[in-house]
Amino acid sequence: MTEIIDGNAVASEIRDDLTAAIETLADAGSRPGLATVLMGDDPASQTYVNMKQRDCEEVGIESHHVDVDGDAPPEELYDAIADLNEDSEVHGYIVQAPVPDHVDYRDVIRRVDPIKDVDGFHPENVGRLVAGDARFRPCTPHGVQKLLESADIDTEGKDVTIVGRSDIVGKPLANLLIQKADDGNATVTVCHSRTDDLAAKTRSADIVVAAAGVPELVDGSMLEDGTVVIDVGVNRVDADTDKGYELVGDVEFESAKEKASAITPVPGGVGPMTRAMLLYNTVKAASLQRDVDVELP
Numbered sequence: 001m002t003e004i005i006d007g008n009a010v011a012s013e014i015r016d017d018l019t020a021a022i023e024t025l026a027d028a029g030s031r032p033g034l035a036t037v038l039m040g041d042d043p044a045s046q047t048y049v050n051m052k053q054r055d056c057e058e059v060g061i062e063s064h065h066v067d068v069d070g071d072a073p074p075e076e077l078y079d080a081i082a083d084l085n086e087d088s089e090v091h092g093y094i095v096q097a098p099v100p101d102h103v104d105y106r107d108v109i110r111r112v113d114p115i116k117d118v119d120g121f122h123p124e125n126v127g128r129l130v131a132g133d134a135r136f137r138p139c140t141p142h143g144v145q146k147l148l149e150s151a152d153i154d155t156e157g158k159d160v161t162i163v164g165r166s167d168i169v170g171k172p173l174a175n176l177l178i179q180k181a182d183d184g185n186a187t188v189t190v191c192h193s194r195t196d197d198l199a200a201k202t203r204s205a206d207i208v209v210a211a212a213g214v215p216e217l218v219d220g221s222m223l224e225d226g227t228v229v230i231d232v233g234v235n236r237v238d239a240d241t242d243k244g245y246e247l248v249g250d251v252e253f254e255s256a257k258e259k260a261s262a263i264t265p266v267p268g269g270v271g272p273m274t275r276a277m278l279l280y281n282t283v284k285a286a287s288l289q290r291d292v293d294v295e296l297p
């Protein structure tokens with residue numbers, strides 16, 4: 001039987017486990033605060049921002065939000081970032097990607113105070129992660145590691161094929177999984193749009209992580225029996241539903257499920273874990289900034 005890994009359930013456990021740390025910080029006079037910054041009005045981004053605000057409310061994190069007009073000059077976003085760097089009630093914040101075309105996301109990230117960079121995207125935090133001394137693990141890769149752990153899937157010695165080389169998923173996940181650590185010790189292959197024979201790489205893997213942002217790129221014909229399949233894709237495709245779209249992963253679920261020993265669904269797989277690990281990083285940020293020790297899940 002194929003195990004369907006329930007990301008909503010694991011994320012909910014992590015939120016529960018975070019509440020004690022949050023109350024410890026609140027009792028010490030510093031309830032953790034998380035801010036989201038949204039430039040423009042990308043509908044998917046607005047959905048994520050709303051979900052993050054609800055998550056914060058559930059666990060007792062103070063949530064803040066800043067909107068920046070999509071047509072404003074980059075300086076307006078930089079000013080908002082400077083304000084958040086100064087705001088002692090905001091321990092962590094993220095600038096929702098993508099930003100409009102006239103803004104360079106790398107210029108944005110460099111302005112975020114690294115101690116408040118709960119996405120883990122600032123070059124200082126990227127460097128620390130690669131050096132094996134991560135401060136904030138990027139939320140999606142960290143969520144993937146926690147999902148594997150929750151399903152008792154050991155990565156040690158395993159062949160992991162990651163499909164996708166993005167700065168926010170593929171690259172940091174590859175770095176984490178090759179590290180000498182209980183949740184690492186894997187042999188990792190990173191594939192991308194120029195990979196010659198993608199199916200050969202996915203077929204030779206014990207664990208496939210699909211994170212290319214291409215709907216249903218990986219299907220059952222590309223998998224051997226018994227593969228663990230982690231689907232990071234959250235593609236909105238037009239559909240005749242209430243919302244006018246359907247969420248589709250990077251994996252063709254039905255055919256992949258026939259081959260997989262365990263698989264994550266979309267929705268309800270990695271997505272909720274990304275949000276849970278953002279809360280985790282926010283609690284860690286508050287703990288570091290206020291020098292209050294807490295136990296993290």
Ligand SMILES: Nc1nc(=O)c2c([nH]1)NC[C@@H]1CN(c3ccc(C(=O)N[C@@H](CCC(=O)O)C(=O)O)cc3)C=[N+]21
Pocket residue numbers: 047048051094095096097098119139234247266267268269270271272274275
């Ligand atoms: N600075 C920045 N940090 C991010 O972490 C970031 C970002 N920008 N830009 C966009 C991507 C995407 N992302 C998701 C988070 C949660 C779900 C999620 O909760 N998905 C639910 C359902 C969502 C729905 O119903 O639309 C699920 O898969 O079950 C999805 C996608 C974070 N991202």
